[in-house]
Amino acid sequence: MTPRERFIAALERKPLKGRVPHFELVFYLTMEALGKVHPSHRNYHQWDQMEEKERQMHREDMADIYIKTAEKYEHSAIFLHPNPGSEDEINRLVDIIREKTGDKYFLMIHGDATYGIPDGNSMVDFSYRIVDEPEVLKSETSKWVDGSLERAAKFRRKGGLDGFALCSDYCLNTGPFFSPDQFAEFVTPYLTRLIKGYRDMGYYTIKHTDGNIMPIIDQLVAANPHALHSIDPQAGVDIAEVKRLYGSKVCLIGNVNCGLLQTGTDEEAKNSARYALKSGMPGGGYIFSTSNCVYTGMQLSRYDMILDVWRKEGNY
Numbered sequence: 001m002t003p004r005e006r007f008i009a010a011l012e013r014k015p016l017k018g019r020v021p022h023f024e025l026v027f028y029l030t031m032e033a034l035g036k037v038h039p040s041h042r043n044y045h046q047w048d049q050m051e052e053k054e055r056q057m058h059r060e061d062m063a064d065i066y067i068k069t070a071e072k073y074e075h076s077a078i079f080l081h082p083n084p085g086s087e088d089e090i091n092r093l094v095d096i097i098r099e100k101t102g103d104k105y106f107l108m109i110h111g112d113a114t115y116g117i118p119d120g121n122s123m124v125d126f127s128y129r130i131v132d133e134p135e136v137l138k139s140e141t142s143k144w145v146d147g148s149l150e151r152a153a154k155f156r157r158k159g160g161l162d163g164f165a166l167c168s169d170y171c172l173n174t175g176p177f178f179s180p181d182q183f184a185e186f187v188t189p190y191l192t193r194l195i196k197g198y199r200d201m202g203y204y205t206i207k208h209t210d211g212n213i214m215p216i217i218d219q220l221v222a223a224n225p226h227a228l229h230s231i232d233p234q235a236g237v238d239i240a241e242v243k244r245l246y247g248s249k250v251c252l253i254g255n256v257n258c259g260l261l262q263t264g265t266d267e268e269a270k271n272s273a274r275y276a277l278k279s280g281m282p283g284g285g286y287i288f289s290t291s292n293c294v295y296t297g298m299q300l301s302r303y304d305m306i307l308d309v310w311r312k313e314g315n316y
Contacts, residue, residue, distance in 0.1 A: 003076035004162070007106040011204050011226040011251050013285035020281055020314040022307075023077040023106075023253075025165065025208060025229065026293040027069050032300050034072075036065050040081035047084055059089075063096040070105055073307065076287075077106035079165055087154050094160050103159075108206070111152065111164025111198065113144035114191050116209070117177040130182065141190045149197040163204030166194070166225070171211025173235040183216050192223040199224070206253065210292060211235045217246065227251035230291045233272065234259045240279035243286075252280050253287040261290065261302045273306040277314045288314055 001009070007021045030038045039062040047055065066078045078097070082090040094107055115137065118126040129137060155161045170176050176183055195205050207225040212235035220228060228246075231239045231254045239255040246252075255276035260268045273288075280286030288310050294303050 002104050003070075003074075004103055004106040007076035007287065008162070008204065010285060010287050011206075013248070013251055013283075015284045015316075017316050020277065020286060020288045020310065020316070021076040022073075022288040022310060022314075023070075023075040023079070024073075024289055024294050025079055025167075026081070026295070027073065027075075028296045029294055029298065029300050029303070030065055030069060034065060034068055036061070038081075039065060039083050042083055044084055059092055059096055063093060063100060067097060067101055067105075073303075074311075075105070077108060077162075080107060080109050082109065087151060091155065091160070094155075098159055106162045106204075107160075108163045108165050108204075109161065110167050111148055111194075111205075112166035112168040113148040113194050114141060114166070114168050114187050116168030116170055117172070130186070134185070137186055138190075141186070145190050145194045145197070148194060149201075152198060152201055152203065157202050161203070163206065163226070164198055165206045165208055165229070166191070167208045169211065170209045170216065171213050171232075171235065173211055173232075175212045175214075176216050178216075180215050180219070183219060188219045188223060191220075195223050195225050212237060217242070221246050221250050225250060227253050227287065229289065230254035231276075232291050233257045234291065238279075239276055243279055243282070247283065247285055251285045251287065254289040254291045255280065256288070256290045256306055258290050258292045258295070258298070261306065262298050266302075266305060269302055269306060270309050273309040274313060277310065281314070281316065 006016060009016055010021045028038050030036050066080065069075065070078050080093060082093050090109060097107060178186060198205050205225045206227045206229055207220060208229040210230055210232050213220060214237060228250055231237050231242055231252055233255055234257060239252060242252060257272040260272050277288065
C-alpha cells in the first residue's frame with residue numbers, strides 16, 4: 001500500500017498491517033530541516049508583477065518543500081498552504097506535486113466554514129452578537145458553507161485533492177467557547193452540512209480543534225467527519241477514553257503532547273507518544289501525530305525523538 005492508501009484506510013477505520021500512518025497538520029521547521037522557508041511564511045506581494053517563468057519556479061520550490069518534508073519524516077499526507085491561495089494556484093500546486101509523486105501522498109487543504117473562537121480583539125463584540133443578532137450569525141455561516149462547497153466543486157477530484165482539514169478552533173483548555181447548547185445552534189448544523197457536502201463530492205474530512213472537546217464531542221462525531229484531530233492532552237482529553245466511546249465511529253489523529261515536546265523531559269515526551277500509540281492503535285482508525293503541529297520554537301530533536309518511538313513501537 002502507498003502512504004496515501006494507508007492514510008485513507010486509517011480514515012475509514014480499516015485494520016492495517018505494518019506501521020501506523022503519520023502526518024503533521026503543519027511542519028514549520030523547514031528552515032532547520034531543509035534549509036528552506038516554509039511556504040506559508042513567504043510574502044508574495046509582488047506575485048502579480050512576476051513573469052510566469054518566475055512564478056513557476058516558486059511553485060516548484062514550494063512543492064519540493066512539501067514533498068521533501070513528507071519523504072524525510074515519512075508523512076502519509078500533506079496539508080498544503082497554497083501561497084497565493086487562489087483556486088487556480090491551488091490546482092497548479094496540487095498538479096505539480098501529483099506530477100512529481102503520483103498518488104503517493106494524501107493531499108488536503110484548509111476547508112472550514114464555521115465560527116471558531118474569536119480573537120481577543122473581537123471576542124467581546126462577538127459575544128454580544130450571539131445574543132443581539134443570532135440570525136445574522138447563522139446567515140453568515142450558511143453563506144460561508146455555500147461558498148466553501150462551491151469552491152470545493154472546482155477542484156479536480158481524480159488525481160487532485162483528497163480532502164479538507166477543517167481548522168476552526170472551538171475549544172480552550174477549560175472547554176468550548178460556545179456552550180453545548182450554543183454550539184448546537186451556531187455550529188453543528190453548518191458543520192454537518194459542510195461535511196456532508198464534501199463527502200457527497202468524494203472528499204475526506206478531518207475536523208481539527210485544540211482544547212477540551214469533551215462537552216461537545218458527541219456533536220463533533222455526529223457531524224460525521226472521517227477523523228478528529230488533535231485529541232488534546234494539554235486540555236485533559238484522554239485518547240483512551242475517546243477511543244472507547246467513539247473509536248467505532250471516527251478516526252483519531254494526534255494526542256502526542258506538544259507542551260511536553262517543548263518543555264517536558266525526554267522521558268515525558270516519549271511516554272506521551274507511547275500512550276497515544278497504545279491507546280489509539282487497537283482496531284485501526286488511528287493516525288500518529290502531535291497534538292497540534294510541529295510549530296516554530298519546538299526543538300526538531302524532540303520531534304525526531306518521538307518519531308523514533310513511532311518507528312519502533314507504532315507497528316501492528
